[in-house]
Amino acid sequence: MGRWEPNARGRLEQAALELYVERGYEQTTVAEIAKRAGLTERTFFRHFADKREVLFWGSGTVRDHLVNAVAAAPDSAAPIDAIAGAIESVDVVFQERYESARRRQTVIAANAELRERELIKLASLSAALADTLRKRGVPDPAASLAAEAGIAVFKIAFERWISGPGEPDFSQIVRESFDELKAVTAGG
């Protein structure tokens, strides 16, 4: 792997997202993505298994980040606060990726199969967080409830973030959304 590799990956991703938005995900071929990026199909397949993976490779990064952050929360942190702190800190992963995130969401919203894939990723994220809480000694159903509620907030905060005017502060939206969740579940 040469020094140019990370750049190739980024160029391929950007080319793919542009094409998915312009022509539709179904209509875009790997050959077209490679051409737009000025690279070969062979190079595309060194970075991504297929054209769908361009949209979902980041899920693994987000998941690892969240699981590590929950595991590293202070012992004294309440489960929901461990989850909230982890989700707030995801903005590190999203850094410089606002335009990509918006394009990605447009593409996923337009395609039923991709929406299903996204739901599956979120469900597996919730399961991973519940598991991490259990390892911290949080019993069920508290572990599952905190994880599910956290993922619900994550989803809603993410949608607010990418549909906001300008580029709003993700961490701030997450904090506000957790406050709203607290108010909502309290029956306020």
Added chain:
Amino acid sequence: MGRWEPNARGRLEQAALELYVERGYEQTTVAEIAKRAGLTERTFFRHFADKREVLFWGSGTVRDHLVNAVAAAPDSAAPIDAIAGAIESVDVVFQERYESARRRQTVIAANAELRERELIKLASLSAALADTLRKRGVPDPAASLAAEAGIAVFKIAFERWISGPGEPDFSQIVRESFDELKAVTAGG
């Protein structure tokens, strides 16, 4: 449609669930289901579009019940209480269906495609509830948060219900789970 129809439907469902548990969902054919029920394939297809629909026809009933119950909640009810009351009352739909619900869950848990279908049904249920809350004048993100949190509780309460010893009281489990959610989100 003769007087025997509802009975045929019930027999087909029971035969299908038995076979799915005994032999696996993938391995079971419509011909075998019809045979076990003592009916014809033609009769099967009068009741169900395919073998998957035997597992998911009830989702529509649950959804209609929940949407109607939320719409009919008193104007003064807080969004989360409207949702909680609706989910508690789902036990009417589950009446006499405990064994079927357990078998159904075993089958779904064993098959990735069915688990995905179930996630999609739950997501569409959450969207329908958020929509019903918006029609009651609840703004976003409160509407989405209450709906998502409610569906999370529904899922977790349902799992507790079918894995409990004996046949526990579904409404009671739902009430306890909403109380736990409240405690969890409060950071308790």
